[in-house]
Amino acid sequence: MLTSLQNPLVKLFRKLHQAKARRSQAQFLLEGTHLIQEALATSYPLDIACYTPAWQQAHPDLALRLEQRAERVELVSDAVLEGMATTQHPDGVVAIAPQLLHPPNLDVQGxxxxxxxxxxxxxxxxxxxxxxxxxxxxxxxxxxxxxxxxxxxxxxxxxxxxxxxxxxxxxxxxxxxxxxxxxxxxxxxxxxxxxxxxxxxxxxxxxxxxxxxxxxxxxxxxxxxxxxxxxxxxxxxxxxxxxxxxxxxxxxxxxxxxxxxxxxxx
CATH class of the missing domain: 3.40.1280.10 (SPOUT methyltransferase, trefoil knot domain)
Incomplete structure (x- = not known):
């Protein structure tokens, strides 16, 4: 389990708090159980997922699906997760996803x-x-x-x-x-x-x-x-x-x- 705020992974997540880094790395953050659920429901790819032991215990099925879907999964302490997130009270899970906008059809029929x-x-x-x-x-x-x-x-x-x-x-x-x-x-x-x-x-x-x-x-x-x-x-x-x-x-x-x-x- 990752417990150090000096871990390079924490720094990677924190960089993505800024729009400039999100653009240059073509990645963005997903924070919270609901967004993770929606990403999985729509088969959106995930690069890295991190969650706390308490979150894993509360959401065992979601944790298993993350292990199967994300390229990398890490168990982290509460302090590390708070250091990764943009919100003051994250609910226990964050992820990094690639920027893959799906452009609409320019031939508007509806x-x-x-x-x-x-x-x-x-x-x-x-x-x-x-x-x-x-x-x-x-x-x-x-x-x-x-x-x-x-x-x-x-x-x-x-x-x-x-x-x-x-x-x-x-x-x-x-x-x-x-x-x-x-x-x-x-x-x-x-x-x-x-x-x-x-x-x-x-x-x-x-x-x-x-x-x-x-x-x-x-x-x-x-x-x-x-x-x-x-x-x-x-x-x-x-x-x-x-x-x-x-x-x-x-x-x-x-x-x-x-x-x-x-x-x-x-």
Missing amino acids: IGLAVETLQDPGNLGTVIRTAVAAGVDGLWLSADSVAPDHPRVLRASAGQWFRLPLAVVDDLNSLLTNWNQAGVQLVATSSYATTDYWAVDFTKPTVIVLGNEGAGLSADLQRQATVQVRIPMAGAVESLNVGVSAALLLYEARRQREWESRGVKE
Whole structure:
């Protein structure tokens, strides 16, 4: 069992707390039982897994599956595990995994989601979780957004990160241009729009475009939208959290598509 905080393995895990190291090593951290369960459930590869004796005793089946799946497995003390993790009170297991983003199909036939300059990891994780729940085909994220392998993104996604085709895009504007030319409907929210979001026909191939938490969507991407919609709000509320906005539009799209599949007319 590893008990020294000076062990090179501890230093390797700690390096991956930083985005620069995650990029250079093409690896990221998984922390906590739930994320490990989701990684195993989706057959995501694992390079190194570490857990404490107490965790192994509490989760013997998971520990066995980790031994079978991960390239390397180590039993570590509580102090060593705390030194490896980014959270203050880790629940007994951490792992290193390779960065293997599964890009979505650019030929959008259902509902896609494009997000520009999203900064808060909790917001991105929430958007990912909602997108999977709503049955989105894929997510395209601008390169100046928070890194999708940020530990807080993974935790906020509740493990759904592994189930969403996702791509980081250097030029989101050009991608929207291509979709526009291909006849894909591009839907963006705007405070100046007069069309309510539920009035849009989401049964068409559609990409919903969302912007930064504070500044919203850039002018260039706003101009690309073929449909601009508003989310009606009462009182003095000017805007909603980006995760809430995503949920409203995505579930309206899902509702319309399910009704169409059942032959229900509105």
